[in-house]
Amino acid sequence: MWEYTDQVKDHFLNPRNVGFIDDYDGIGEVGSLACGDALKLTFKLGDDQRIADARFQTFGCASAIASSSALTEMVKGLTLDEASDVTNEDIADFLGGLPKEKMHCSVMGRDAMEKAISFYRGEAETKIEGEIVCECFGVTDVQIERAVTENGLTSIEEVTDYVKAGGGCENCHDRIQFIIDSVLGNTPKAAKRPEALTNIQKIKMIDATLDREIKPALNQDGGDIELVDVDGNRVMVKLRGTCASCSKSQVTLKHYVETRLKELVSQDLVVEEV
Amino acid sequence: MNPIYMDNNATTRVAPEVLEEMLPYFSDLYGNPSSMHTFGGNVGSTLKKARENVAGLLGALPEEILFTSCGTESDSTAIHAALRSNPEKKHIITTRVEHPAVKNLGEYLANNGYRVTFVPVDRDGRLDEDFLYKSLSDDTALVSVMWANNETGTIFPVEKIARKVREWGIVFHTDAVQVVGKIPMNLADSAIDMFSLSGHKLHAPKGIGVLYVRKGTKFAPFLMGGHQEGGRRAGTENTASIIGMGRAARLVVDSMEDENTRVRALRDKLEKELLKRIPASMVNGDPENRLPNTTSIAFEYVEGEAILLLMDQHGICASSGSACTSGSLEPSHVLRAMGVPFTAAHGTIRYSLSIYNTEEEVDFVIEKMPPIIERLRRMSPFWKEGQIS
Numbered sequence: 290m291w292e293y294t295d296q297v298k299d300h301f302l303n304p305r306n307v308g309f310i311d312d313y314d315g316i317g318e319v320g321s322l323a324c325g326d327a328l329k330l331t332f333k334l335g336d337d338q339r340i341a342d343a344r345f346q347t348f349g350c351a352s353a354i355a356s357s358s359a360l361t362e363m364v365k366g367l368t369l370d371e372a373s374d375v376t377n378e379d380i381a382d383f384l385g386g387l388p389k390e391k392m393h394c395s396v397m398g399r400d401a402m403e404k405a406i407s408f409y410r411g412e413a414e415t416k417i418e419g420e421i422v423c424e425c426f427g428v429t430d431v432q433i434e435r436a437v438t439e440n441g442l443t444s445i446e447e448v449t450d451y452v453k454a455g456g457g458c459e460n461c462h463d464r465i466q467f468i469i470d471s472v473l474g475n476t477p478k479a480a481k482r483p484e485a486l487t488n489i490q491k492i493k494m495i496d497a498t499l500d501r502e503i504k505p506a507l508n509q510d511g512g513d514i515e516l517v518d519v520d521g522n523r524v525m526v527k528l529r530g531t532c533a534s535c536s537k538s539q540v541t542l543k544h545y546v547e548t549r550l551k552e553l554v555s556q557d558l559v560v561e562e563v
Numbered sequence: 564m565n566p567i568y569m570d571n572n573a574t575t576r577v578a579p580e581v582l583e584e585m586l587p588y589f590s591d592l593y594g595n596p597s598s599m600h601t602f603g604g605n606v607g608s609t610l611k612k613a614r615e616n617v618a619g620l621l622g623a624l625p626e627e628i629l630f631t632s633c634g635t636e637s638d639s640t641a642i643h644a645a646l647r648s649n650p651e652k653k654h655i656i657t658t659r660v661e662h663p664a665v666k667n668l669g670e671y672l673a674n675n676g677y678r679v680t681f682v683p684v685d686r687d688g689r690l691d692e693d694f695l696y697k698s699l700s701d702d703t704a705l706v707s708v709m710w711a712n713n714e715t716g717t718i719f720p721v722e723k724i725a726r727k728v729r730e731w732g733i734v735f736h737t738d739a740v741q742v743v744g745k746i747p748m749n750l751a752d753s754a755i756d757m758f759s760l761s762g763h764k765l766h767a768p769k770g771i772g773v774l775y776v777r778k779g780t781k782f783a784p785f786l787m788g789g790h791q792e793g794g795r796r797a798g799t800e801n802t803a804s805i806i807g808m809g810r811a812a813r814l815v816v817d818s819m820e821d822e823n824t825r826v827r828a829l830r831d832k833l834e835k836e837l838l839k840r841i842p843a844s845m846v847n848g849d850p851e852n853r854l855p856n857t858t859s860i861a862f863e864y865v866e867g868e869a870i871l872l873l874m875d876q877h878g879i880c881a882s883s884g885s886a887c888t889s890g891s892l893e894p895s896h897v898l899r900a901m902g903v904p905f906t907a908a909h910g911t912i913r914y915s916l917s918i919y920n921t922e923e924e925v926d927f928v929i930e931k932m933p934p935i936i937e938r939l940r941r942m943s944p945f946w947k948e949g950q951i952s
């Protein structure tokens with residue numbers, strides 16, 4: 290059973306603006322039967338160049354229907370410029386949130402709106418360009434990169450939740466990881482780490498990671514870091530040089546060293562300064 | 564609102580007779596069956612009777628019955644036992660449509676040093692038996708084939724397969740979780756070596772399973788520790804649940820007739836009427852060899868989760884073969900293995916009945932389903948009025 294908000298339930302059980310505008314100004318279609326959800330959106334502009342009417346037809350689960358309904362409610366009365374600023378987060382927020390596995394429903398709404406606006410403006414579809422990465426759901430590198438950037442995604446599972454890529458045969462996981470890494474500015478790494486590390490392995494990996502990944506970056510800023518001890522998942526380090534005096538050293542530690550160690554060695558690590 | 568419960572392949576109601584028999588073992592009769600004193604020893608004698616009841620239902624010997632914590636544990640125990648007692652063999656044969664209890668373990672083993680053959684099925688869910696026989700080799704440690712599929716109800720000819728497998732001297736295990744209590748069986752005359760069942764599918768509580776191990780089959784315990792279950796499954800017995808399981812075993816002996824006549828007729832009526840009243844709908848699975856209580860119906864051009872939530876508004880409980888209910892994105896591996904088209908797989912609903920269902924309930928569902936499907940189709944961009952695929 291999904292935990293849907295009352296707003297999602299309401300928009301699913303009483304969907305607004307179902308239908309198709311025959312003399313539409315804009316039309317956008319996304320998804321397919323194979324993908325498990327699809328949305329056909331039409332809109333009509335008023336004399337004031339604002340969206341006077343918007344209608345949807347959706348095949349999909351409750352949150353796909355609710356996201357479509359929400360979208361049509363949100364864009365009515367907006368200019369096209371305003372409507373194209375509606376993000377998938379906005380749709381999810383309008384509904385009081387969506388389960389993370391269902392975020393792709395809100396992305397579908399945003400994509401349909403964009404397509405419909407491009408149609409009206411007579412633009413070629415620029416957004417869905419790129420090279421297919423996920424064959425199962427036909428998702429391109431451009432789409433994945435955009436979802437990662439706009440929503441601050443950091444893992445393959447999150448990418449799957451938002452744009453479905455990687456949710457099928459999983460053959461594209463390495464490429465998705467590569468895209469995430471490039472967006473986050475990381476050097477790409479092997480996709481999978483061993484699940485449980487022995488303590489010795491862990492210490493070796495932490496030390497190597499500090500040497501390879503973290504020290505050079507700190508050195509650039511005139512700082513340095515030294516591994517003092519590892520106790521279970523507590524990593525104790527000593528900061529030197531400008532880092533130590535820098536008032537942001539806590540932030541540096543927490544947000545930089547810890548994030549990197551979590552990514553590269555183990556999710557459970559906590560960094561402490563000694 | 565009392566639910567209209569048609570999701571009995573997921574779990575069943577604990578029979579009132581079962582609950583009644585269990586209750587004292589949560590209160591006054593809390594002794595440990597292994598104790599030397601009479602107080603505990605008495606519990607031990609009741610367990611013995613429960614074991615005999617289960618053996619009676621299956622046509623097995625009491626010493627061939629191991630109580631476990633669930634169907635999944637029975638499957639895991641059987642598979643690990645076969646592998647550990649044949650350490651030189653590195654090949655396993657199973658099917659593409661197993662429950663995750665077998666499927667995911669198979670995939671794990673495939674990544675950890677074993678060669679695993681997943682035998683395909685045809686469009687009606689029938690097993691490619693020749694494929695299976697051709698895959699047998701001297702390196703094969705185990706063949707594990709489910710007796711009936713939980714999603715479609717399709718029954719595999721496990722007895723026939725077990726006989727062929729025995730000619731090779733290979734261990735044969737079947738996940739029989741969905742068939743026990745629905746079709747009669749006699750393991751004494753069978754070539755099946757190991758057989759899993761789960762209490763909560765036959766009106767016993769959740770968290771009690773049984774593994775049948777044919778006398779003489781090489782075995783290695785999964786849980787090691789105390790001497791319980793003849794040293795083959797350690798851990799102090801779940802006394803109340805085992806006693807409930809024993810009572811349920813006697814009940815289903817009596818209700819099997821009802822299951823195969825009245826319940827089957829209810830299922831047939833439900834299926835016939837839904838297909839008649841709802842265009843572009845079809846049954847998934849082998850119509851001939853099928854559990855009497857199950858029907859899996861695909862409603863094209865609509866999505867299963869949305870259907871279930873609208874059914875829920877009327878208190879009707881069922882399951883879908885759609886991905887959207889499970890968090891994964893692709894439709895069920897069973898429907899995909901059968902090659903059910905995506906147009907249909909996404910909109911598949913499984914109705915699974917039990918002896919507690921009534922004709923009024925079936926009529927209610929027959930009345931409520933057409934408007935639900937109609938309503939979602941009117942919203943669907945793929946549906947055109949009057950369209951018949």
Ligand SMILES: Cc1ncc(COP(=O)(O)O)c(C=O)c1O
Pocket residue numbers: 572573632633634635636662664709711712713738740741761762763770771772
């Ligand atoms: C065919 C099959 N095997 C195994 C299981 C697992 O049983 P349990 O839930 O008792 O672990 C189920 C139950 O869903 C099943 O349907």
